[in-house]
Amino acid sequence: MTAAVPSLFSRYREPLTAEMRSVVGDGDGLLYRLIRYHLGWEEADGRPGPGAGGKALRPALCLLAAEAAGGNLHACLPAAAAIELIHNFSLVHDDIEDGDRTRHGRRTVWDIWGVPQAINAGDGLWALAGRAFLRCVERGIPVDVTLRAYGLLNESCLTIIEGQAMDLAFEGRSFGAGDTAPVDEHEYLEMIARKTGALIAGALAVGAMLGSGDQATADGFWRLGQHLGRVFQIQDDVLGIWGEEQLTGKSNSSDIRRRKQSYPVVYTLSRGPATARAELAAVYTLPEIDDAAVARAVQAMDEARARERAADLAAQSHAAALDTLATLPITTAARADIQELAAFLMQRQF
Amino acid sequence: MTAAVPSLFSRYREPLTAEMRSVVGDGDGLLYRLIRYHLGWEEADGRPGPGAGGKALRPALCLLAAEAAGGNLHACLPAAAAIELIHNFSLVHDDIEDGDRTRHGRRTVWDIWGVPQAINAGDGLWALAGRAFLRCVERGIPVDVTLRAYGLLNESCLTIIEGQAMDLAFEGRSFGAGDTAPVDEHEYLEMIARKTGALIAGALAVGAMLGSGDQATADGFWRLGQHLGRVFQIQDDVLGIWGEEQLTGKSNSSDIRRRKQSYPVVYTLSRGPATARAELAAVYTLPEIDDAAVARAVQAMDEARARERAADLAAQSHAAALDTLATLPITTAARADIQELAAFLMQRQF
Numbered sequence: 001m002t003a004a005v006p007s008l009f010s011r012y013r014e015p016l017t018a019e020m021r022s023v024v025g026d027g028d029g030l031l032y033r034l035i036r037y038h039l040g041w042e043e044a045d046g047r048p049g050p051g052a053g054g055k056a057l058r059p060a061l062c063l064l065a066a067e068a069a070g071g072n073l074h075a076c077l078p079a080a081a082a083i084e085l086i087h088n089f090s091l092v093h094d095d096i097e098d099g100d101r102t103r104h105g106r107r108t109v110w111d112i113w114g115v116p117q118a119i120n121a122g123d124g125l126w127a128l129a130g131r132a133f134l135r136c137v138e139r140g141i142p143v144d145v146t147l148r149a150y151g152l153l154n155e156s157c158l159t160i161i162e163g164q165a166m167d168l169a170f171e172g173r174s175f176g177a178g179d180t181a182p183v184d185e186h187e188y189l190e191m192i193a194r195k196t197g198a199l200i201a202g203a204l205a206v207g208a209m210l211g212s213g214d215q216a217t218a219d220g221f222w223r224l225g226q227h228l229g230r231v232f233q234i235q236d237d238v239l240g241i242w243g244e245e246q247l248t249g250k251s252n253s254s255d256i257r258r259r260k261q262s263y264p265v266v267y268t269l270s271r272g273p274a275t276a277r278a279e280l281a282a283v284y285t286l287p288e289i290d291d292a293a294v295a296r297a298v299q300a301m302d303e304a305r306a307r308e309r310a311a312d313l314a315a316q317s318h319a320a321a322l323d324t325l326a327t328l329p330i331t332t333a334a335r336a337d338i339q340e341l342a343a344f345l346m347q348r349q350f
Numbered sequence: 351m352t353a354a355v356p357s358l359f360s361r362y363r364e365p366l367t368a369e370m371r372s373v374v375g376d377g378d379g380l381l382y383r384l385i386r387y388h389l390g391w392e393e394a395d396g397r398p399g400p401g402a403g404g405k406a407l408r409p410a411l412c413l414l415a416a417e418a419a420g421g422n423l424h425a426c427l428p429a430a431a432a433i434e435l436i437h438n439f440s441l442v443h444d445d446i447e448d449g450d451r452t453r454h455g456r457r458t459v460w461d462i463w464g465v466p467q468a469i470n471a472g473d474g475l476w477a478l479a480g481r482a483f484l485r486c487v488e489r490g491i492p493v494d495v496t497l498r499a500y501g502l503l504n505e506s507c508l509t510i511i512e513g514q515a516m517d518l519a520f521e522g523r524s525f526g527a528g529d530t531a532p533v534d535e536h537e538y539l540e541m542i543a544r545k546t547g548a549l550i551a552g553a554l555a556v557g558a559m560l561g562s563g564d565q566a567t568a569d570g571f572w573r574l575g576q577h578l579g580r581v582f583q584i585q586d587d588v589l590g591i592w593g594e595e596q597l598t599g600k601s602n603s604s605d606i607r608r609r610k611q612s613y614p615v616v617y618t619l620s621r622g623p624a625t626a627r628a629e630l631a632a633v634y635t636l637p638e639i640d641d642a643a644v645a646r647a648v649q650a651m652d653e654a655r656a657r658e659r660a661a662d663l664a665a666q667s668h669a670a671a672l673d674t675l676a677t678l679p680i681t682t683a684a685r686a687d688i689q690e691l692a693a694f695l696m697q698r699q700f
Contacts, residue, residue: 029512096469097465119443119447123472127504127505127507130507130508134500134501143497154484157477158478158480
């Protein structure tokens with residue numbers, strides 16, 4: 001039951017990439033070479049790259065919301081490009097912070113060029129996002145609407161940085177041994193609302209603001225995005241443990257190896273049965289987590305029925321998203337697109 | 351002949367700090383604690399800090415230009431706060447990239463909290479800068495003027511990141527031993543125009559734009575800032591080698607120890623007499639540079655008369671700044687302020 005990728009991803013892909021390319025340019029400065037490498041457009045030696053590795057979910061959401069709210073695709077494209085550039089700024093910095101050496105099967109920027117230049121590449125992506133966004137004015141979006149939408153995006157950005165800082169702080173939290181309590185479900189949900197939810201909600205709200213110029217419409221899309229963001233992240237966490245590597249394209253043991261406090265872990269440690277809790281805590285406090293220990297951790301989470309609980313929570317957020325969607329003043333076609341997207345986020349295997 | 355700090359620095363200090371504090375807030379999230387620590391407002395344990403360590407040159411330039419161009423101080427303060435926050439974002443990231451463990455006598459953010467959280471703190475400062483800037487609209491700056499000024503600041507930001515990437519790339523350049531040529535004067539001037547000049551020029555241009563709403567005025571201040579930025583950086587380089595540590599508050603051997611390609615070094619290596627060139631290259635290719643080697647390097651630069659050549663170059667840029675200043679449509683009082691500032695940048699010993 002692999003869910004098909006909704007057509008809206010492919011619908012927007014080509015104009016989005018063209019917009020991003022025209023913003024980044026083809027200058028031969030080192031900064032731009034690193035940025036084009038990260039975006040998949042070039043290899044490290046300058047040869048053509050494999051293309052973007054990600055789904056470009058956030059810009060698709062922005063454009064979907066923009067069109068649903070009555071906006072013009074061409075006018076809103078620069079904002080969608082800005083959102084994808086900001087998402088990539090956060091990926092480049094997160095890869096450094098998490099010590100990840102590969103992404104979508106390619107070496108990460110810091111792994112090739114070192115941490116200092118990778119920090120610059122992330123910073124550069126953010127500045128390019130600002131350059132992109134301001135193009136909306138040239139495309140006919142009123143100046144005040146552009147500025148309000150930019151304010152929404154900037155606050156999203158600050159919020160994802162807060163979320164990343166929280167997530168990193170979680171990694172230092174002990175499992176009964178030290179003087180800090182394990183991360184609880186409430187803290188986890190607060191963290192993902194920031195780290196993941198804010199840019200998904202921001203993408204929808206920015207699109208809705210640009211498309212309608214109306215704050216209430218933007219607010220409604222923001223709430224929709226918060227629910228969808230939770231669905232997205234919980235499914236991401238589930239795939240990080242039980243996903244099929246051939247479909248996800250990433251290791252299903254690395255989250256556990258790096259002691260990530262993903263939802264199934266947080267649930268098991270804070271609300272699982274005593275045996276599962278003790279077993280998972282034992283694995284997470286090992287000096288090194290090998291294959292056998294990963295298997296023990298998964299077994300403990302299975303015993304706690306953490307996967308089922310994650311599915312319940314995602315289903316609740318999915319239902320809340322549909323309730324919010326029903327209140328938005330948009331066309332039937334746009335509503336159907338968003339429903340399709342929400343179903344995909346629930347069921348995706350990759 | 352220690353030049354006095356122009357009064358404009360103290361004139362703007364208090365309202366600037368108040369504006370920055372109200373943007374950053376006093377939330378107890380880790381991200382904000384790191385940011386307040388870096389800004390000197392708090393110690394690592396939350397006790398009150400010593401206050402800002404820097405001169406806050408850039409926001410002072412912004413406000414000086416804003417008032418000179420007919421603007422209202424209160425309305426333009428948020429932009430000045432944004433500029434100082436952006437400058438501090440770049441310092442937090444530069445400290446990581448350069449491996450600097452102290453700044454103004456205090457441990458750097460990465461040295462206390464580690465690289466990952468320090469990256470976040472820098473990113474957070476940037477997002478807070480965006481939040482600050484958008485307040486200009488509430489203070490009565492027209493929306494289109496605010497957006498154009500923000501565009502100038504964003505381009506400045508991208509340019510300083512390009513400059514930092516160039517500067518780091520210079521560090522890998524060899525001295526005759528490898529297949530790359532030493533950095534030449536032209537490349538050096540191009541780098542500092544980006545790394546240092548862009549935000550000084552940007553600060554003046556943003557202030558002028560907010561104050562006048564006029565692109566030509568902003569362009570004139572931008573040119574003025576490019577000249578002043580060169581004066582500032584060359585004097586910074588000179589102080590990094592021949593400065594009195596008691597006045598500068600920083601080591602006058604660390605630039606050489608880390609093989610920084612500052613102006614006197616670039617000049618000596620590319621245009622000094624053969625003996626000085628060979629001697630300095632020998633020091634810069636040592637596995638480790640000790641006190642005796644630092645002294646040899648300084649002697650080689652003295653032989654090349656690099657300090658005098660730096661003073662000549664700064665004097666040329668100072669003269670060019672005054673020529674540009676003469677073309678700007680501003681009051682006599684504002685002109686006198688900028689002349690005083692330019693003289694300070696030439697003569698400062700700290």
